[in-house]
Amino acid sequence: MKNRRKIVIISPRTEAPWWQLPDGLWRSLPTLQRYRLRATLRKHVLPVLCELESTYLGEHFGAKPKLAGRSLSDIENDDVALEAALFLFDVALKEDLIVFARAVAESGEKRSDPGHGEVGSCGFALDQVKGIYARRAAELMLQKCGPETAHHRQALEEIEIDDPTSLHKFRLLVNLHPTSVRELQKGLIGQLGRLLESDAAYLRVLHVLSPIGCLRALRYALRGDFFRILQWRPEFVSAVAEALDHGAKIMALGKTLLAIRDPAVVRALGTWPMVEVAVESETTCQPYNDRGRSKHLTRIAEVRQLLGPDFARLLKCGATTVAEAGGWSNRQLERFQFYLARLNPATLAVLAVLPFEYRLTVLDGLLSAYGGFLIVHTLARPGRPGGPGMPGQRGPGADRRGQAAANHRRPDRQRRTSGPAHDREAGETGSAEQATWPGRMGPSHLTYSQIGSQYGTDGMKSE
Secondary structure (H helix, E strand, C coil): CCCCCEEEEEEEEEEECCCCCCCHHCCCCCHHHHHHHHHHHHHHHHHHHHHHHHHHHHHHCCCCCCCCCCHHHHHHCCCCHHHHHHHHHHHHHHCCEEEEEEECCCCCCCCCCCCEEEEECCEEEEEHHHHHHHHHHHHHHHHHHHHCCCCCCCHHHHHCCCHHHHHHHHHHCCCCCCCHHHHHHHCCCHHHHHHHHCCHHHHHHHHHHHHHHHHHHHHHHHHHHHHHHHHHHHHHHHHHHHCCCCHHHHHHHCCCCCHHCCCCCCCHHHCEEEEECCCCCCCCCCCCCCCEEEEEEEHHHHHHHHHHCCHHHHHHCCHHHHHHHHHCCCCHHHHHHHHHCCCCCCHHHHHHHHHHHHHHHHHHHHHHHHCCCHHHHCCCCCCCCCCCCCCHHHHCCCHHHHHHHHHHHHHHHHHCCCHHHHHHHHHHHHHHHHHHHHHHHHCCCCHHHHHHHHHHCCCCCCC
């Protein structure tokens, strides 16, 4: 591109005519500084940006121009145009289409720190100029939102926008539903600016969250840990929005939701049933329902209460097991809970391919044949290559070594589990063993990303 375009060199004397005296006054008073700055931008920078834009549009059909044919004043009153101009300005700097020099007449030396040097003769540093126009674009975005944003406009105005790359995220935040912004403001305790630390994909997903049924439910359920939703991946937020489609489900999960890492598990929980029941009391504890009319009973709350601390272990068994558990009876859950509290969740995930009764039959059979030692000290360990665990989790040769170890131990076990002494011990401890091992019992608007797609850097490198 440098071979095809003229390079613009801006020196400390650019747009500093002889009659503007004293020079120090023009470099210190804001009004005079802006006069020189706008002259530099209008005569030297804007033509380069328009040429850069036309070159890109010639290579990417369908993109609409933002700067062509417009004056500097028009661009300064259009947030989209300002955002595009700041983006193109960074491209021009990277491609050396605009060069800041200390003394062009003497050496033409390129400035070593263009981000902090002065822009022409105005006295403003380059970072200051970017900050001025980034804040101007943010102000224009807020003006477009209308009166419905008056409730949280002050909170948005307190967000500092000095970096032009944050404008697209700020636009997404400003265009959120007013109730969503209010819930985020309360949940983050006034620190809305932390949302700009997330990527644009995350902010786009926030637009699909229900302000009341999701964001308010998350704020009530997570309370002081609400800020941890900023650590979620966009696909996880999408799963919460689509699967947990009612606030009662989120409230039933509570802070357990923070321990889930797999979006598929969230979608599996969303398939669990929920029923609406009429109540006679004047109020309910659910903030999303009409008070005094109805409330929702979720299977999530019932299972969580039934399993207690083991509920979190159930969620680590994989999406297949979690989805299946939503249809289990309480009796089945109690039978499964015995192994849930003892086995590695990865082991239970391997067994998820089996029907429920067959799965418990296999575990009961292992318990009957090898005793509790196998359950507690072997299958409960995380699977590793060549180590204990389920066959699907072990490395090559583990089956042969395990079989050899089993053959070595079997005669000894047969001697210890046969004979009159064993019969007497079994008769004395049989009831206690059944109480200890219940498992043996029988069955029962335009965003910055869009501008980037139109004003991207692809094809702009020097040829």
